[in-house]
Amino acid sequence: MLFFSYFKDLVGQEVTVELKNDLEIRGTLHSVDQYLNIKLENTHVVDQDKFPHMLSVRNCFIRGSVVRYVQLPPDGVDVDLLHDAARREARGG
C-alpha cells in the first residue's frame, strides 16, 4: 500500500520506467493501481533504434509485474516522508 500511495502522489510527473525486458520508457505518469500497474502518457522509448516497433506508441499501459525500476527525478522524491512512512508500515500501522 505504501508505494501505491507514493505513486498516487507522483501522478503528473515525468518518470522513466525500466522493464525486465530492458525496455526503458520515458513518460508522464497518468495513473497507477493497487497492482502497481502503470499508465504512461506522452511516452517515448529511450533507445528507440533497439525497439522500432514502439515508434508510434504515445500512451501505454505497463503491467506492474514486469517493472524492474521506476526512475524518478531526484527533486521529485521526499526521502524523509518515505522514511517515516516505511517506519510506520514496519511498526504495523
Next chain:
Amino acid sequence: MSWAAPDDIFFSTSLAAYLDKKILVLLRDGRKLMGLLRSFDQFGTFVLCFFLCCLLKFPEEVFCFCEANAVLEEAYERVIVGELYCDIPLGLYIIRGENVVLIGELDVEKEELPAQMVQVSEAEIKKAQKAEKEEMLLKGLMRKRMEFLDLD
C-alpha cells in the same frame, strides 16, 4: 482494476480507454501482437481482433465475444529482425493477462515503423530469425571461450 468513478480515475488503471483502438501488445516471450482491442476483464485478460471490412456484418457477435464465439477476425504478429519485418495474421486472440508486458496505443497519425524497414514474406523472416539465433549462439560460445582464456 474496477470501473473507476470520475474522482479516482488516476488511482486505478483501466484499459477502457483503449477499446476499439489499434494497440500493440508486448508478450513475455518477446512477441509483438497488434490488433483492435475489443474486450478486457479485471484480471487483465483481454481480447484482440482486427476487423476486415467484409466482416463488419457480424457486429453483434463481436460484442458477445466473452462467450468465446468463433468469429473470423484478425490480430497479427509483427516479427522484426534487423531491418526486415513481417506481419503474420493470427485471427481472433484471447490473451491471458499474465503473459502481457505492455499495451501501447498506436497513434494512427504516426508511422508505426522507421522508414528504412523493409517488409518481407513469412518464409524470409523465419530464415532471418534462424540466422540471428545461430549468430547469438555463436557469439555466446565464443565469449565463453574467451572468458576461459582470462586474458586480463
